Structure formats: structure tokens, C-alpha cells
Amino acid sequence: MSPDLAQQLLLKTLLPLALLIAAGGIWPRWQSGISIVGLRGEINRLVLNFFAPMLFFAAGAAATVDLSLLQVPLILGLATLAGLGLAALALYATPLGRGLSRPARGTIMLTAGFGNVLFFGYPLLTTVFGEPGARYPFFADMLAATPLAWSIGVWIAFRCGKHTEHASFLSMWLRLPPVWGFAAGLAVNLSGLPLTPLIEAARWAGSPTIPLMLFVLGLTIPWHDLRPQKAVYVSLTIKLALMPLLALGIALALPGKLTEPAEAGVLEAAMPTMVMVIALADRFGLDTRLAGLIMGWSTLAGLVTLPFWLVVVKGLAS
Template sequence: MPTELAQQLLLKTLLPLSLLIAAGGIWPRWQSGISIVGLRGEINRLVLNFFAPMLFFAAGAAASVDLGLLQVPLLLGAATLFGLGLAALALFATPLGHGLSRPTRGAIMLASGFGNVLFFGYPFLSTVFGEPGARYPFFADMLATTPLLWSLGVWIAFRCGRHEEHASFLAMWLRLPPVWGFAAGLAVNLSGLSLAPLIEAARWAGSPTIPLMLFVLGLTIPWHDLRPQKAVFVALAIKLALMPLLALGLALAWPGKLSEPAQAGILEAAMPTMVMVIALADRFGLDTRLAGLIMGWSTLAGLATLPFWLVVVKGVAS
């Protein structure tokens, strides 16, 4: 990795990410009497219903869309399915899952397969690839992670959890405001209309999305209970090692040179566990504590493994 890129990655990405996550962890101790669950819920609703749709609209409207871009969601989608399948195999067909309840197995599966492709991916890939890299996380999220999370992910949570939900997967997905924001942005993009001031205003309005969700990530990590367990190591091995390894293998099997979108797809597959896993665990009665534990360890470990995978990807591409 070039020295200049390493410095930018440290100062522009990893340091701000770490500070925002740490702020979320410190805030409840500093502000005594605060309800972590209530604060987390209000921030999540604010981001989901306003800030994120604005940011997704701006990303969809301004992105340069081409067929090569589809490598990002295709590689990420394949890696996600692989991670979920491998976790299911380990938990239901080997001694690793013996003695574990279905809510615990469901939490491990979701934490092993779904990564923080937007809130980690956006600052990371923007630093690595410059302004063009900002489009990759949005297409990865909208065309791979979000559809899989709200279909297969919800199905796993529904089958493994203890709840009284009656899930309609398609209805839940179509009710997500960021989905409509992204669709509207793509419509503007493909229409050829010159709406640069509106796009810039939406980008500015949506800019708090990433910092707020990283703050929520810090709120969610169980800092007082970060004790490693066997389940944590299984999830980390799948999420941070085997998933990007599969994505790398698929990318190398793709005809031609390792393209920039393919590199982005590999790095997206290496992202740590996403925050939304906790929301699904809460909603469907999975093991929320274990899901938070895996998310915490994967986030901390991801600060080291992501630069490693970047070195690997850049070495293969050169």
C-alpha cells in the first residue's frame, strides 16, 4: 500500500470512525440517566426516515451507472449467501452448534453474514478510490445487502426467534424510505434532467447519516461485556476472513483484469457486522446480547483486517 494512501486511510477514515464509535460508547457514561435503548431508537428512526433517504437519493442521482458497477453487488451478494450458508452448516450440522438455542444460532448466522457495507464502506471506499468510490457502498447496499437482509435475513430471524411477528418480507422492504430515495435518485439519473442544485442539497441534508450511525454503533457495542466466546470466533472467521476470501476468488475468476468495482466488492465483503442485526435480533427475539458481542468484536477487529484486505486487493490488482 502506498504511504500516502496509508496516511489518508488512517487520518481520514480509521481515526474518525474510531472517534465516532468511541463517542457513542462514552456518551451514556457522561450523560447519566440517559436511556441507551431510547436514544438509539430515536436516532435510528431519524436516520431511516429522513437523513438516509436524502443521502441515497443524492447517491443514486449522481452516480455513473455502468455494467461494471454490478460487480460490486454481485460479489457482495454471493459472499453474503456464502457466509450465511457456512454459518448455518457450522451451527446445524457440526458439533459447534450443540447446546445452542435457536435464537442464539439465528443471531450468529445474521452476524456472520451481513456486513456494515454502507456506514463503514462509504468512508473507507471514498478514501481508497476517491470520489468515484462513494457510489459503490450505495449500490452494494441497495442491490445486495438490503434485499437479502429484508428477505432471507428476516426469514432466518423469523424461524429462529421467539416472537409474535407476522412478517411480510416484500412489504417491509418496500416500506423502507431509503429504498424509495435511491429509486427516485436513479430515476433522476437516467432521465438526464439537470438537477444539480437539488442533488447537492439532498447530499448536504443526508450528510449526518454516517456519523450518526457510527455513533449508534458505539452506543450498541456492549463495552462492559466484551468477553470472547467460541461463537464470536466462528462469526469473525466467516465474516472477516472467509467471505472476502470467497469474493476475491470470484473476482479473480471474472474475465479480464481485477477492476476497481471488483476490488470494492471484495472490500465490502470484508466489512464488520452491521448494526441492523441488533434491530432484527430485538424485533424477532434472537440473542441480542450475543449479536452485540459479535458486532463489537468484529468492529474492533475490522479496523485491522480491512487494511489487510486492502493490501491484498491492491497487491493482486497491480
């Protein structure tokens, strides 16, 4: 990694990420009496129903679609499945899972397998690869992370949680507004219609998505109770070390040289824990406190491990 890229990564990506997350953590102290859960829920609904669909529409409409682009969701999807499998193996076939409740085990599997591929991935990959890198996190999210989270992820939460829900992956997935925004964007992209002003307007309207969700991440992390424990070590080892290592192996096994989309796929696999895990934990009765704890440590550790994996990927690609 060149000194110029390292400086851009620090100033354009890691510093803004850290400031937004820190703002979310500090805000409740400034605004005493507010409900963190209520505020988090309202922001999530606003992003899910308006800002994110706009951003996904713009990304789908402006992306250059080619077969090599599919390497990103392929690598991320396989690495995610491997991460979930490793977590299940560690929790059910080794002493690491001894004494843990079913909700805690479900939480560990979800936090170990699903990464923040959009809200961390977008600023990181646009810094590393420039404007063309903006398409990678959206395709990774729509074709790998979101389908897996709302199928296998929901199944894990359903089986391990304490709830009265009856999960239906297809109906839930099809009701997600970002899915329709992304589909509409791809339709515009493939149609060839001259809708550049509309696409730019949608991108501008959707621009608050990433800052708001990073702010929500800061709200979610239990800053007053960041004591590491066994569950944290299990999840972090799989999510931040083994998953990107497996993704790198998959990328290197693909025919030809290590391509830019393959690099992006490895970096997406190295992202810290997905914010959506908290929503799944709330909805299906998993251990929300443990989810927040792991998410906090994963985010803090990810600020260190992500540059490491970037150096590794760039070193192998050069």
C-alpha cells in the same frame, strides 16, 4: 498499498470511525440517566426516515451507472449467501453449534453473513477510490445487502427467534424510505434533468447519516462485557476471513483483469457486522446481547482486518 494511501486511510477513515464509535460508547457515561435503547431507537428512526433517504437520493442521482458497477453487488451478494451457508453448516452440522439456543444460532448466522457495507463502506471506499468510490457502497447496499437482509435475513430471524411477528419481505422492503430515495435518485439520473443544486442539497442534508449510525454502533456495543466466546470466534472467522476470501475468489474468476468495482466488492465483503442485525434481533426475539457482543468484536477486529484485505486487493490489482 502506497504510504500515502496508508496515511489517508488512517487519518481520513479509521481515526474518524474509531472516534465516532468511541463517542457512542462514552456518551451514556456523561449523560447519566438516559435510556440507551430509547436514544438508539430515536436516532435510528431519524436516520431511516430523513437523513438516509436524502443521502441515497444524492448517491443514485449522481452515480455513473454502467454494467461494471454491477460487479459490486454481484460479488457481495454471492459472498453473503456463501457466508450464511457456511454459518448454517458450522452451527447445524458440526459440534460448534452444540448447546446453543435457536435465537443464538440465528444471531450468529446474521452477524456472520451481513456486513456494514454502507456505514463502514462509504468512508473507506471514498478514501481508497476517491469521489467515484462513493457510488459503490450505495449500489452494494440497495442491490445486495438490504434485499438479502430483508428476505433471507428476516427468514432466519423469523425461524430462529421467539416472537409473534408475521414477516413479509416485500411489504417491509417497500416501506423503507431509503429504497424510495435511491429509486428517485436513479430516476433523476436516467432522466438527464439539470438538478445539480437539488442533488447537492440532498447530499448535504443526508451527510449526518454515517456519523450518526457509527455513534449508534458505539451505543450498541456492550463495552463492559466484551468477553470473547465460541460464538464470537465462529462469526468473526466467517465474516472477516472466509467471506472476503470467497469474494476475492469470485472477483478473480470474472473475465478480464481485477477491476475497481470488483475490488470494491471484495472490500465490501470484508466489512464488519451490519448495525441492522441489532434491529432484527430486537424485532424477532434473537439473542440481542450476543448480537451486540459479536458486533463489538467484529468492529474492533475489522479496524485491523480491513487494511489487510485492502493490501491484498491492491497487490493483486497492480
